[in-house]
Amino acid sequence: MYEAIKPLHSYFAWAVLFVVAVAVVLAGAAFISGQNRSNQKAALFAVIAAHIQLLLGLILYFVSPQGMDNLSSAAMKDPFARLLAVEHPLTNIIAIVLITLGYSRAKKMASNAAANKTLFIFYGIALLLLLSRIPWAAWLGL
Numbered sequence: 001m002y003e004a005i006k007p008l009h010s011y012f013a014w015a016v017l018f019v020v021a022v023a024v025v026l027a028g029a030a031f032i033s034g035q036n037r038s039n040q041k042a043a044l045f046a047v048i049a050a051h052i053q054l055l056l057g058l059i060l061y062f063v064s065p066q067g068m069d070n071l072s073s074a075a076m077k078d079p080f081a082r083l084l085a086v087e088h089p090l091t092n093i094i095a096i097v098l099i100t101l102g103y104s105r106a107k108k109m110a111s112n113a114a115a116n117k118t119l120f121i122f123y124g125i126a127l128l129l130l131l132s133r134i135p136w137a138a139w140l141g142l
């Protein structure tokens with residue numbers, strides 16, 4: 001199970017970061033240019049991708065030796081172990097909640113400008129949170 005889920009979570013991360021980044025850029029551009037909501041589809045793709053990654057991440061958390069199995073006071077003193085067992089999962093769950101909230105709030109808004117601004121802010125903060133807690137060195141094999 002671990003051997004299958006880890007590479008899936010690892011490769012799918014590229015797709016998630018890409019679609020969230022595209023959704024942020026399109027929402028920002030639509031807000032600035034006062035466009036309609038043609039960017040709504042990109043925002044929906046980001047929600048779907050983030051939720052798939054959440055599911056993969058949750059499974060990985062229970063099967064990885066770096067996830068729940070590694071929750072110990074010794075691991076909390078090791079920055080890399082703490083990143084994988086606590087900071088990465090928690091921060092990314094918060095980011096995915098923000099993406100979900102941003103999408104559903106924007107969808108209900110009557111004004112295009114308010115909807116695009118909401119998407120830009122919620123998705124933008126979520127993207128920064130995701131980028132801040134990726135185990136970059138392990139992921140990119142540095």
Ligand code: HEM
Nearest residue numbers: 010013053054057058060061064066067084089092138139
């Ligand atoms: C959009 C959200 C997420 C992104 C973009 C993401 C991305 C990544 C990346 C790039 C890695 C490194 C993979 C590698 O070293 O090849 C990783 C590892 C990991 N992720 Fe996520 N992740 C997300 C959400 C989550 C969530 C919600 C959880 C758990 C609840 C989670 C649990 C883990 C664990 C336990 C590892 C370490 C696996 C190991 O090395 O054995 N991730 N994630």
